[in-house]
Amino acid sequence: MPRTFVKGNEAVIKGAILAGCRAFYGYPITPASEIAESAAALFPQVGGTFLQAESEVAAINMVYGAVSTGQRAMTASSSPGISLKQEGISYAAGSELPVVLVDVMRGGPGLGNIAPEQSDYNQVVKGGGHGNFKLIVLAPNCAQEMCDLTMLAFELADKYRNPAVVLTDGFTGQMMEPIELPESVTQLPTKDWAVAATPETDKNLITSIYMEPSDLEEHNQRLQKKYAAITEAEVRYDESQTEDAELILIGYGIVSRILQSVVDKARAAGKHVGLLRPQTLWPFPGARIKELAKTTKGFLVVELSNGQMVDDVRLALNGERPVHFYNRMGGVVPDTEEIFEQVEKVLAQLRG
Amino acid sequence: MAKDILQKPDSLYDEFTRKPGSDPLTTHYCPGCGHGVVHKLIAEAMDDMGIRERTVFVSPVGCSVFGYYYFNCGNVQSPHGRAPAVATGIKRALPHSIVLSYQGDGDLAAIGGNNILQAANRGENITVIFVNNAIYGMTGAQMAPTTLIGQKTTTTPTGRSAENEGYPIRVCELLATLEAPVYIERVAISDSKHVMKARKAIRRGIQNQIDGKGFSFIEVLAACPTGWKMDPVDAVHWVNDVLMEHFPLGKVKDKNGDAPTRDLVAAAAKAQVNGQKVREIVGDSNGFSEHLSPPKTPTNYQSPRVKIAGFGGQGVLLLGQLLAQSAMVSDLFSTWLPSYGPEMRGGTANCHVIVSDKRIGSPLVSETDVLIALNLPSLEKFERDVRPGGVILVNSSLIERDVQRQDVEVVRVPVTELANELGQPKVANVIMLGAYIGYTKLLSEQSVLAAVGKVVKRKEFMEINRKALTCGMDYVRDQVDVGREAELAS
Ligand SMILES: Cc1ncc(C[n+]2csc(CCOP(=O)(O)OP(=O)(O)O)c2C)c(N)n1
Ligand code: SF4
Numbered sequence: 001m002p003r004t005f006v007k008g009n010e011a012v013i014k015g016a017i018l019a020g021c022r023a024f025y026g027y028p029i030t031p032a033s034e035i036a037e038s039a040a041a042l043f044p045q046v047g048g049t050f051l052q053a054e055s056e057v058a059a060i061n062m063v064y065g066a067v068s069t070g071q072r073a074m075t076a077s078s079s080p081g082i083s084l085k086q087e088g089i090s091y092a093a094g095s096e097l098p099v100v101l102v103d104v105m106r107g108g109p110g111l112g113n114i115a116p117e118q119s120d121y122n123q124v125v126k127g128g129g130h131g132n133f134k135l136i137v138l139a140p141n142c143a144q145e146m147c148d149l150t151m152l153a154f155e156l157a158d159k160y161r162n163p164a165v166v167l168t169d170g171f172t173g174q175m176m177e178p179i180e181l182p183e184s185v186t187q188l189p190t191k192d193w194a195v196a197a198t199p200e201t202d203k204n205l206i207t208s209i210y211m212e213p214s215d216l217e218e219h220n221q222r223l224q225k226k227y228a229a230i231t232e233a234e235v236r237y238d239e240s241q242t243e244d245a246e247l248i249l250i251g252y253g254i255v256s257r258i259l260q261s262v263v264d265k266a267r268a269a270g271k272h273v274g275l276l277r278p279q280t281l282w283p284f285p286g287a288r289i290k291e292l293a294k295t296t297k298g299f300l301v302v303e304l305s306n307g308q309m310v311d312d313v314r315l316a317l318n319g320e321r322p323v324h325f326y327n328r329m330g331g332v333v334p335d336t337e338e339i340f341e342q343v344e345k346v347l348a349q350l351r352g
Numbered sequence: 353m354a355k356d357i358l359q360k361p362d363s364l365y366d367e368f369t370r371k372p373g374s375d376p377l378t379t380h381y382c383p384g385c386g387h388g389v390v391h392k393l394i395a396e397a398m399d400d401m402g403i404r405e406r407t408v409f410v411s412p413v414g415c416s417v418f419g420y421y422y423f424n425c426g427n428v429q430s431p432h433g434r435a436p437a438v439a440t441g442i443k444r445a446l447p448h449s450i451v452l453s454y455q456g457d458g459d460l461a462a463i464g465g466n467n468i469l470q471a472a473n474r475g476e477n478i479t480v481i482f483v484n485n486a487i488y489g490m491t492g493a494q495m496a497p498t499t500l501i502g503q504k505t506t507t508t509p510t511g512r513s514a515e516n517e518g519y520p521i522r523v524c525e526l527l528a529t530l531e532a533p534v535y536i537e538r539v540a541i542s543d544s545k546h547v548m549k550a551r552k553a554i555r556r557g558i559q560n561q562i563d564g565k566g567f568s569f570i571e572v573l574a575a576c577p578t579g580w581k582m583d584p585v586d587a588v589h590w591v592n593d594v595l596m597e598h599f600p601l602g603k604v605k606d607k608n609g610d611a612p613t614r615d616l617v618a619a620a621a622k623a624q625v626n627g628q629k630v631r632e633i634v635g636d637s638n639g640f641s642e643h644l645s646p647p648k649t650p651t652n653y654q655s656p657r658v659k660i661a662g663f664g665g666q667g668v669l670l671l672g673q674l675l676a677q678s679a680m681v682s683d684l685f686s687t688w689l690p691s692y693g694p695e696m697r698g699g700t701a702n703c704h705v706i707v708s709d710k711r712i713g714s715p716l717v718s719e720t721d722v723l724i725a726l727n728l729p730s731l732e733k734f735e736r737d738v739r740p741g742g743v744i745l746v747n748s749s750l751i752e753r754d755v756q757r758q759d760v761e762v763v764r765v766p767v768t769e770l771a772n773e774l775g776q777p778k779v780a781n782v783i784m785l786g787a788y789i790g791y792t793k794l795l796s797e798q799s800v801l802a803a804v805g806k807v808v809k810r811k812e813f814m815e816i817n818r819k820a821l822t823c824g825m826d827y828v829r830d831q832v833d834v835g836r837e838a839e840l841a842s
Contacts, residue, residue, distance in 0.1 A: 002639025005677045005688075014634045023445060031692055045633045047623035049444045053437065054470040061434035061467075065410070065441025068428045069449075073441065091431050114692070175715050176673060176688040178680045181636055184627075195426035195442070197406040197449030205370075205420050207429035212372050254715075261713030335718040 003178040008146040008168065009034035011179050012102055013042055015150035016074055018184040021100070022048035023073035025062035027055055027081060030114040031170035032104035035076040049073075056081040060088030060101070067097045068206040070194030072154050076102035078170075079120050080111065083128065089163060090129030093223075094208025096193075098157030102150065102166040104173040107331040115331020116170035116254060121308035124167050125281045132220050134227045136164040136234065137281040139252040143177035149279070151182060158189045160230055167281060169304065171254040171333065236279040237288055241267065245274030247347055248292055250313055251302040252278050254333070259302060261336040266343055273343055281309065286316030297350045298322040302339060305329065322350070363395035363404045364422050371421045380418055384584025386574020387416050389541045390483055390550075394452060395423065397555045403562070407450045408442050410435045412464075414456035415489040415576075433464025436471035439478045447616035450561055451478045458488040461497040461521050468527070475532030475566040477616060479557040482523060482569065485576035486595060493579035497521045500598055505579075520598060524571050528605040534566040536605040540573040542591040546601075556608070564614030573599055638806060644799045646682040652741060653792035655709055657717040659734055661702035662726025662747070667781030670807070671724070672703035674785055677803035678795045679707040687715035700729060707794065722792075724784060725751065726767070745788055747780070763791050763832055770823055779820035786824020791832065797821060 006014070012035050016024070024039035036052065043050040049066075053059035059075045066073035077085065082103045092099040105120045107113040122128070125137050136156050138149040150166055157164040195204045210216035238256075241263060242248055249259045256277035266273035276292065278285050289299070298321050301310040310325045317323060326342045328334050360366060367376040381388045398404045404425050411419030413432035420427035426449075430438035439453040453471075460468050460482050468480070487505055488494040494507040498520050502511040512520075524538045535557060539550035550572055557568035573595050575587035582590060625633065658675065662668045672688050679686035689704040704717035720738045724745045725731035731744070731751055738744055740759040749768030765787045771780035782804070789795045804817045 002636055002641045003680055004635045004639040005673070005680055005686075006635070017630060017634050023441070025441065042633060044623075046625045046630050047620070051440070051444070051474075054466050057434070058437040058467055058470065061431060061437035062441035062444075064430070064434075065428065065438035065443075066445045067441070068438070069408075069442055069445040071445040073445070087431055088434070095429075170692070171689060171715070174690055174692045176676060177715075178686065181631065181634060181639070184630060186627075195408055195428055197408050197426055197446045199405045202405050202425050205427045205429070207420060207427070209417060209429060215372075257712075258714040258716065260711075264713060333716060335716055336714050337718070 001180045003180055005176055005178050006143055007034055007174060007176050008140070008143045009104065009173040010038045011143045011146040012076065012150045012166065013038035014179070014181060015147035016100075016154070017042060017046055017048070018182060019072065019151040019154040020185045020188045021072040021074050021154060022046070023063070023066045023071055024048070024050050025053050025059040025066070025073070025075050027053050027059050027077065029078045029081045031106055031116075031173050032076050032078040032081070032102070034173070035102060035104070056084040057088065060085040060099070063099050063101070064088055064092055064097060067092070067099050068195050070191040070196055072100070072158075072188065074100040074102070076104065078104045078106045079108050079117070082120055082123065086123070086129035089135065090131050090133060091208050092163045093129070093133035093135065094131060095206050096161040097163065097206065098154070098161055099163040100150070100153045100157050100166075101163070102168065105167070105169045107329075113331050114170060116304060116333060117329065117331055118169060118253060118255065118304040119306065119308065119329070120167065121281065121303070121305060124165050133223065134162070134230070134282055136160070136162055136230060137167050138164065139167050139279055139281050140172060141253050141256045141277065142172070143175065144179045146172065147179055148182060151185070156234060158191070160226060161193070162226065162230070167253070169254050231283040234280060235283045235285050235288070237285040238277045238279055240275045242274035242276060242292055242296070244272050246272040246297050247300060247343065247350060248274045248276055248296045249300050249302065249343070250276050250278070250289070252281060252309065255302050255304060258334065258336055258339060262339045262343060265336060265340050271343070271347060284312045284316070286312060289313060289316045290320070293317055293321045296321065298324065298346065300324045300326060300343065300346050302326045302334070304333065361392065361395040361399045363398035363407070363424050364391065365424050368421045371418065379422065381415065382578045384575055384577040384587055385415070386483060386485060386541055386572065386576065389547065390481065390572050390574060391419070391422055393547070393551050393554050394481065396551070397558055398425065401555065401558060401562070403450045403558070406448060407452060408446070410439045410442065410451060410453045412455040412459040413490070414459045416454055416456060416483065417490070419454055433459050433462070434467055435459065436464065436467045436476070436478070436480065440471055440474070440476050443476060443478050447620045450558060452481060452558070453478050454481045455483070456489065457482070457484045457486065457496045457498040461523050468523070472527045472533050472567050472569065473530050475534075477561055477564060477566055479561045480567075480569045481554065482571040483574045484523070484571055484599065485574045485579065486520070487576050487579040489576045489579045493581070500594065522599060524569065524604040527569055532567055533569060533605055534607050534611040535560055535568040537603045538571040538573065538599060538601050540591055540596060540601055542573070542575070542588045560608065560611070564616050565608065565611040571599070573601075640677070640681050640802065640806070642681045642802050644682050644796055644802065646684065646795055646799070647793045649793050653743070653794055656707055656721040656792070656794065657719065658705040658707070658722040658724065659702060659717050659720045659737070660705065660724040660726075661700065661730030661734055664699050664701045666726045667778065668701040668726060669703050671781040671785055672705045674782070674800060674803045674807065675788070676705050676707070677806070678799040681799045681802045682795055684709055685712050687712050689715045702730065722788070724788065726780070726784065727751065728753070731755065743792065745784060745791070747784065763787060763828060765824065765827055767824070770827065771820065774816065774819055774823060776816050776820070779816055782817050782820035783824040783827070786821040787828045788824075790825035790828040797825065
């Protein structure tokens with residue numbers, strides 16, 4: 001298999017094209033711009049559409065239109081741009097459109113900076129837009145997964161008629177690593193709900209408006225049922241050395257890479273430390289964390305945020321085991337040693 | 353052609369079953385509302401032009417949000433003001449479709465102002481129907497961007513004032529300043545004479561789309577008796593006597609004759625690419641199939657965490673990429689992490705490269721095994737991060753001072769001068785890479801050349817890069833530490 005050395009951001013577009021995505025609408029923002037730039041280079045070559053929209057608001061709405069027709073289409077941005085897209089995301093969730101978007105998180109709030117943060121967890125995983133909706137959220141931690149999970153995002157979005165997000169960060173987007181290209185998707189699902197400008201689809205309607213409260217309640221209940229089915233079937237996570245772990249580290253994206261180094265260092269020092277890395281942030285691997293509570297003494301959650309995912313860990317454990325938390329913000333990324341020190345402290349406390 | 357005025361066109365449903373309530377035969381619009389008439393004109397055009405089945409009606413947020421109650425075709429309901437963006441996505445996905453983007457004045461000229469401007473400016477091949485009733489109907493008669501000076505609304509209770517709210521926007525005239533739109537006309541539906549003109553304008557706007565001519569825009573002055581607090585008859589008079597005064601009827605832009613006819617369907621079909629070709633485009637052909645074995649590397653230099661730093665323009669990032677790619681070609685794991693964004697504009701650049709025989713966790717380099725400093729600020733900034741026993745490669749052309757650390761190996765290579773001697777200042781970075789792999793035996797010359805080959809496409813550049821690499825390797829062999837050679841070879 002040939003290996004290509006690419007940025008995570010470029011890998012996203014390779015995955016998208018292999019997944020049959022043929023339209024990209026976006027607006028430049030660091031550190032996500034290479035996604036749009038790769039799309040600009042590649043989409044026209046495969047007969048697809050690339051358009052630099054006038055804003056993130058326009059971009060998500062162009063995707064809304066494109067996806068309404070049954071086309072696989074996407075957009076990508078970074079935190080401030082995702083804030084702008086929230087209205088469109090809510091509409092897509094309400095209209096059950098399989099929109100795919102990528103958020104390469106940067107420092108906030110406000111203009112913040114362009115360094116990596118994970119402070120969009122709440123606005124993406126909990127839904128920053130209005131209404132009772134959920135997005136399928138995938139969290140890659142290497143260039144290969146930027147490609148693979150983008151492909152998976154299209155698959156899951158179509159499978160459930162639900163928007164899916166690849167939630168990543170400035171480092172994972174900018175970092176270059178070898179990837180192997182997966183097989184292309186050759187058979188796209190049929191979408192009999194789409195507005196395809198054909199006699200067969202001329203009664204189809206894409207809308208999120210239900211004027212009668214009872215109708216809207218029914219629609220909401222149906223959505224909640226769908227979310228329950230997704231929670232049942234689509235939780236994904238990656239574990240390393242949790243079997244005999246006294247302490248289990250939890251982190252996603254770039255943090256999980258650092259945590260892997262921390263685990264290696266801890267193991268080399270004879271400490272029983274393991275790692276759980278959620279690959280889906282929604283649905284969240286809460287059940288697995290609860291299970292691990294039976295065999296481990298405690299957890300240490302590490303985030304590049306004020307503590308957002310840690311809430312989901314605490315909810316899952318419901319006080320069953322101590323949950324420690326370590327974070328950096330503003331684009332500061334801790335190194336292996338810094339977290340290792342925390343691990344030693346927490347281990348001492350757990351034994352204390 | 354024209355149907356009996358009482359008969360519903362096929363493009364409107366006979367019964368409005370999507371409308372909640374017990375009366376599926378009447379619309380939800382108020383008596384005297386302009387929307388119903390405009391709907392009918394559009395539907396008749398769809399019938400007569402034979403496009404119903406391939407029409408997509410994009411409804412806005414406003415009183416016409418329920419366009420899908422009525423239009424017997426594919427419907428997409430869009431967020432407030434975004435219909436032109438939604439229509440763009442639809443039309444580009446379905447070049448054969450006829451996309452009708454329908455908006456009120458608040459939707460189009462206020463919240464969606466930029467979206468219509470940009471869609472018009474791109475010359476999107478869509479037809480926009482803009483219903484201007486000088487007020488926000490749906491939300492209860494608030495001011496719109498088109499509300500006239502002095503006009504009372506619930507948010508301008510004493511009448512719109514230019515001082516506070518500015519002037520009513522003439523959207524047709526505004527859009528007509530753009531290059532791309534082919535056809536922009538303002539019409540009214542206040543009496544049968546005006547309706548005939550409106551009917552013609554709508555058909556022309558649709559025909560333009562069928563012919564692939566580009567962006568057409570029809571503004572329709574319409575009554576909102578409820579919002580205006582008038583009875584329907586007075587409302588018609590107000591359109592004729594007052595509204596038209598500020599919004600003159602007629603063609604504001606018309607380059608139909610000049611606009612070329614385009615077959616968007618054929619163009620899209622021609623652009624389609626399939627199967628293996630897609631893979632090639634996406635990058636398989638750019639991939640490396642080589643598996644070169646690395647030389648025997650002394651333990652101290654194995655699996656290094658490398659930091660490379662210098663001025664922007666010294667090829668710092670590329671040096672790192674070549675190093676990491678050469679490692680990939682040699683079946684080692686590697687990561688490359690750059691400093692990115694505006695930081696680089698300040699003139700400094702650095703990147704972290706890790707090469708390892710195991711899967712790499714953190715791609716960050718803090719404790720550094722190898723520092724490659726191409727200028728003095730880089731040495732000053734990162735010297736202290738190098739681990740005891742690590743290596744610092746120094747560009748001695750630009751760094752005169754000695755490395756202060758006594759517990760590291762120092763390799764001084766005048767790469768700027770050597771590059772100048774080769775006649776190509778740009779290859780200083782490749783000379784340094786040569787020095788690095790020459791000194792540490794981390795990777796083979798062939799692996800670097802394979803990496804360079806993917807980056808450098810032109811033959812003559814390939815040659816100079818090959819020379820640069822050899823130059824760096826020779827330099828460390830001949831100059832740096834001849835004694836060490838013997839040790840390495842053993
Ligand atoms: C984001 C957002 N802001 C505000 C509204 C409320 N809203 C609904 S319709 C409308 C104005 C519609 O006026 P216009 O476009 O003139 O259409 P009309 O009802 O007069 O046909 C507003 C402000 C909304 N639905 N969404
Ligand atoms: S409020 Fe005005 S625009 Fe809305 S339906 Fe009534 S008359 Fe028509």
